Amino acid sequence: MSVEQTPAREFTFHPCDHEAIAALTYAEAGILLPSSKAPLIYSRLARRVRARGMTSFGAYVALLEDDAAERTRAIDALTTNHTSFFREGHHFEHFLSDVWPTLASRLASGGSCRVWSAACSSGEEPYTLAMAILGRNRGAAARLAKKDFRMLATDLSSEILATARSGRYAADTVRSIPADLRESWLDRSEDGTMTMCAEIRPLVTFRALNLLEDWPMRQLFDAIFCRNVMIYFDDTTKARLQTRLADQLAPGGMLYIGHSERLDAAVADRFTCVGRTTFRKIGR
Numbered sequence: 001m002s003v004e005q006t007p008a009r010e011f012t013f014h015p016c017d018h019e020a021i022a023a024l025t026y027a028e029a030g031i032l033l034p035s036s037k038a039p040l041i042y043s044r045l046a047r048r049v050r051a052r053g054m055t056s057f058g059a060y061v062a063l064l065e066d067d068a069a070e071r072t073r074a075i076d077a078l079t080t081n082h083t084s085f086f087r088e089g090h091h092f093e094h095f096l097s098d099v100w101p102t103l104a105s106r107l108a109s110g111g112s113c114r115v116w117s118a119a120c121s122s123g124e125e126p127y128t129l130a131m132a133i134l135g136r137n138r139g140a141a142a143r144l145a146k147k148d149f150r151m152l153a154t155d156l157s158s159e160i161l162a163t164a165r166s167g168r169y170a171a172d173t174v175r176s177i178p179a180d181l182r183e184s185w186l187d188r189s190e191d192g193t194m195t196m197c198a199e200i201r202p203l204v205t206f207r208a209l210n211l212l213e214d215w216p217m218r219q220l221f222d223a224i225f226c227r228n229v230m231i232y233f234d235d236t237t238k239a240r241l242q243t244r245l246a247d248q249l250a251p252g253g254m255l256y257i258g259h260s261e262r263l264d265a266a267v268a269d270r271f272t273c274v275g276r277t278t279f280r281k282i283g284r
């Protein structure tokens with residue numbers, strides 16, 4: 001009979017440490033970390049425990065109580081930033097066929113267009129939208145930049161936003177971009193990485209924003225992509241966030257949510273479902 005052995009851990013990590021870290025992450029970011037996430041907490045925070053010269057999670061938890069910068073780093077480390085170019089491509093197809101024509105003609109006649117990628121991670125989502133809008137023509141980026149078009153992209157994690165702003169991705173990461181768009185909008189560096197070109201990057205404004213905190217934006221958005229972040233939240237947080245997203249959308253504006261996310265009953269009657277996880281705010 002073989003006896004399975006748990007590999008020895010470098011640091012002690014007790015259930016009370018897990019509880020303290022989960023409470024902090026919930027309070028600051030709304031992210032739930034149930035007991036099934038203990039291995040994730042250990043693996044993501046062990047390097048922080050080591051970097052701070054601690055010998056146990058208990059000591060690190062005590063440090064977190066007094067050190068706001070370390071709390072930010074810990075929450076950064078605990079966020080899941082998985083994303084990809086053209087993820088859930090039906091949303092971009094819908095935007096292009098059903099939403100963009102009206103917005104483009106509004107821009108052409110001197111009007112404005114506001115789009116928000118909320119919880120944009122490393123930037124693949126807003127850059128995908130920009131490429132989808134522009135097609136293959138680099139000149140189109142300069143023309144759009146002259147219009148009253150703004151694409152805001154926000155995330156809680158400053159670390160991941162640094163990647164987003166750089167627009168620099170591993171060759172593997174950009175494989176999901178159709179070849180013609182990849183050739184049009186990405187430049188290859190000597191080290192093999194690919195960078196979103198200088199024409200497209202200024203079209204996206206990246207900002208740090210915790211979706212649970214106050215939002216500084218005054219304008220209403222024509223479309224909000226808020227995808228694959230609410231899965232980490234409980235029902236109360238989801239309902240509150242969706243109510244605020246609805247408030248922040250112009251009448252007739254679009255809300256795109258992640259494939260496993262649902263609209264809460266608190267806001268369902270403010271939207272019409274017009275496609276898979278695709279909702280139009282009622283009103284004109």
Ligand SMILES: C[S@@+](CC[C@H](N)C(=O)[O-])C[C@H]1O[C@@H](n2cnc3c(N)ncnc32)[C@H](O)[C@@H]1O
Nearest residue numbers: 029079082083119121156157210211227228229
């Ligand atoms: C899985 S990624 C989703 C990225 C992209 N929207 C997509 O669908 O591919 C989730 C992102 O949500 C961010 N996030 C988690 N909690 C947040 C909060 N309270 N406020 C803002 N962003 C948050 C994380 O930092 C992470 O980058």
